Amino acid sequence: MAVESFFSQAFTGLSIGSILLLIALGLAIIYGSMGVINLAHGEFLMLGAYATWFMQSQLGVGLLGSLVFVFVMVAAFGWLLERTIVQFLYHRPLDTILATWGIGIMLQQGMRLLAGGELRYVELPGSLDVTLSLMGLELPLYRIFIIVLTVGLLAATWYLMKRTEFGMRLRAVTQNRAIAESYGINSKRVYSLTFAYGAGLAGVAGALVAPIKSVSPDMGTAFVVDAFMVVVMGGVGSLLGAVVSAGVLGELTAGVAYLLNDTLAKVLVFLTVIVVIRFRPQGLFPDRTRS
């Protein structure tokens, strides 16, 4: 029994960690490659959740059928935001924080006006609303689905960054913008597409958390704090760092919540992040460079 509950908690931790990673991934890419601290990231997630709710309640399209649409819609929104506001602030990091924070508040209030302030609910896809019994463990299939999809999106992101020409262009711009431009790379276009991709990932995260958390205009706030902890602890610009720190924070949350309670788990997670940052200011996996 003790062994079973250990594995059961480990699974819960994995599930929490994969949601954390899903939310942090887009943030990590935007922060790591463009240096933009996007405080509206939580609102991108909120937009994704509302888009899913709208598709389901108004158009009768289920969660799975909406995912691609949600990605494209939130990505397009992110692209628009980058083109109209963020691109003018690259040289002014502090202003970027303020501007994206303001955008976040406007999006929250806008959604409150548009869809109302009450909580909205998104139903689980019927086919995933089952619990698997595996070696004495009760595993909700939807949680497994989230883990699998997170791994898939992580792999796709890794491939995009490391194996495609777009990724190479992005890495070149990140390391030396003037030289990248001097070799025919349109850095503005690279930046806006990257921002759009990060936003789209947040949208998908929003769609996936919609059935397990309630959907409300201010739902993004809590998520964005968690996501920032993942990025900061993992090390800016490191996909591996984001994976490891999401895993650690997820397991820690699940473990402590099981042994003690949720509030204490949150406190310990914050404490862990503070201790890690105290001794490793660059995060667990800093991006080492010469020159």
Place this chain on the structure above:
Amino acid sequence: MLSFEAVHSYYGSSAVLQDISFEVDEGKLLAVVGRNGVGKTTLMRTVMGLTDRARGRIRLADTELQNHSTYERARSGVAYVPQGREIIGRFTVEENLRMGTFARRDGRREIPGLVYELFPVLEEMAQRRGGDLSGGQQQQLAIGRALAMEPRVLLLDEPTEGIQPNIVELIEDVVMRLNRDYGITVVLVEQNVPFARRAAHEFLMLDNGRIAAGGTIEGLTDELVDEYMTI
């Protein structure tokens, strides 16, 4: 091939280059000489659109470069090898070369055989990270990257500065061959007067952001060098 007409170039509000006009014909090599800080590097960066602001006309064949952003200028056929090389440290040698092909006008992505023929060391080190190469190797990589785009005009900013002597000779030889044998138009910023005299057809002497003298390379006399380059 490349010409400036009354070009002024600025960093912030200070004009680093003032009223610069010159023309390099196709297949020629122009040496830009002068003391440190007179605007030689700024002239190169002005061609690429990397200064804060510039006015005047900059033309590459039929293209008015001043109306285009940096990446479009590159795609019209100008390759820039900056001072300090500025290769991408975290890219492999091969990736750095492949990045050069992004500015090719025909959109192809293979690295021309010429690059490895001129610099065999780059083929041996293809999978090493650019940041791990020695200064001389990095300079070869920087020139190789420029050649990968099959440029019409090559801008070289002090290609032999801070390089070990045996590589200096190789690089000087390559610069001459690229111009003489392969017909690439070259603008070369150079402090080494004997090499400038050997390599160039024409010269431009800058002093304090303006053109102090210019013309065919025979005009680069010892008197001029004494007046404008000796400290």
